[in-house]
Amino acid sequence: MFDLPILETPLPTTVSPTIAPELTTLTPSLHDNVLPSTMKSGTSANAPKVYVETYGCQMNVSDSEIVKGVMHTSGYALTDKPDDADVIFVNTCAIRDNAEKKIHERLMHLKYFKKRRRDLVVGVLGCMAERMRDELMETKQIVDLVVGPDEYRRLPELVERAGTGEKGIAVKLSRVETYDDIEPVRTDGISAWITIMRGCDKFCTFCVVPFTRGRERSRAAHLIVDEAKRLQDAGFKEITLLGQNVNSYHDETTNIDFADLLRDTARAAPNMRIRYTTSHPYDMSDKLIATMAEYDNICKYIHLPVQSGSDRVLQAMNRHYTVEHYKERMRKIKEFMPHCALSTDIIVGFPTETEEEHQMTVELMREVRYDGAYMFLYSPRERTKAWKMEDDVPYDVKVHRLDEIVKQQQRIAGEINQLAVGTTEHVLVEGPSKRNPDTEWQGRTDTNKIVIFPHLTDKNASIHAGYVVGDMVKVKVERASAAAFFGQIVG
Ligand code: SAH
Ligand code: SF4
Ligand code: F3S
Secondary structure: OOOOOOOOOOOOOOOOOOOOOOOOOOOOOHHHOOOHHHHHHHOOOOOOOEHHHHHHEEHHHHHHHHHHHHHHOOOOOOEOOOOOEEEEEEOOOOOHHHHHHHHHHHHHHHHHHHHHHHEEEEEEEEEEHHHHHHHHHHHHHOEEEEEOOHHHHHHHHHHHHHHHOOOOOOOOOOOOOOOOOOOOOOOOOEEEEOOOOEEEOOOOOOOOOOHHHHHOOOOOOHHHHHHHHHHOOOOOOEEEEEEOHHHHHHEOOOOEEHHHHEEEEEEEOOOOEEEEEOHHHHHOOHHHHHHHHHHHEEOOEEEEEEOOOHHHHHHHHOOOOOOHHHHHHHHHHHHHHOOOEEEEEEEEOOOOOOHHHHHHHHHHHHOOOOOEEEEEOOOOOOOOHHHHHHOOOOHHHHHHHHHHHHHHHHHHHHHHHHHHOOOOEEEEEEEEEOOOOEEEEEEOOOOEEEEEEEEEOHHHHHHHOOOOOOOOOEEEEEEOOOOEEEEOOOO
């Protein structure tokens, strides 16, 4: 099931899953609670227990499933309660300063666990581990292991050594690691992630990802397609192909590109919804757009981060496209798929951004009319090119700019969603709603809109009896907000 990214500052006007924003935390209930049956019985009763807590983007969610796979294969049991754990892993994010602050706070808190149990092993994994390396070990006495995203195979060995008091750091980045042979431990549910590539070669000047995740590498296409088939057979209803930059996917052996892969996956798993994230405007080819349009089970939703509406700023960000190129891609998407929903990422206050350039972003967002946007204050990251530039847009100006686009985006998303009132949408049932879990359920349209509808326990909703999580239902939309549709099941 999708978790909803909780943003650091602004409210998202979309609640789509995306590579983009860091989750402040993934509630263990969604990701660790429901272990596949093999996990419950596969390990001995007194096997040491691992608890994994995940921060950051969906790549990290997917990586945590790999980490669990590695540990389970080595005889560890999995738990959703840190109190029960012999090993606690915190899978971290370094994308913005706020993301790291949250993790520092969490590590402070884990001190208490360690005080209670001296033999508890605490490991910091992921992007922050890669970025801070020994500094983390030196400053956080409770940390026993620091392990970067390409070294997860070594976790069992490092945990064992930590048990004898030996602290461990493993942060080498690889040009080839794709964890192909590791079976991820997925949460029982209807939606699954498939990582199709790792790393990023784009080197946007603001972004730490190329330094924390290393060079771009793609998994073999046939393995991805086989995995999709297996997930369909296992009862999953939806898969999301994941990468920082999925549309530069390239299987070197077969020359299969992302559009080919998407087509092959859609054909191999015709009963599942296929999504992907994130794509880069530079690599958004006609072929990819045409492929999306051709297959009904490829969801009509594209997250295409633009970052800024100014060509000069885009150049300073090393984004490799102009505003005109971006708009032309948007027109092409709408020409092939008039109802395709669009979302984006925006950074405000990149060094040297003037008020006039900011207004260009405001104007672009007004023109495109995104269904949703993730909007961020620029946060300087060490080792990036922009780190060397002066962070010269004052904080209050950044906040003001952010506020302006957030408000505009809320209004636009509200207006777009109003248009759905009176229509009937095909909704994949996900389960109880966040706000009123006892009386309401929620699902998603293929355009990734959240739809809330009464649950059968609701007195007025007896006609809805019989549907379960994973069903596809028709919902008549009765009202809409910027964040969701609300309606009744009609079939
Ligand atoms: N690979 C994706 C995005 C990955 S990071 C892409 O290229 O589109 C997710 C988003 O975080 C980015 O799109 C950007 O909007 C934001 N981001 C990245 N680095 C940032 C920084 N230093 N400060 C503020 N926002 C940042
Ligand atoms: Fe970062 Fe740019 Fe790569 Fe996205 S494309 S991960 S923003 S460097
Ligand atoms: Fe993702 Fe954060 Fe790393 S956004 S790739 S977990 S820096």
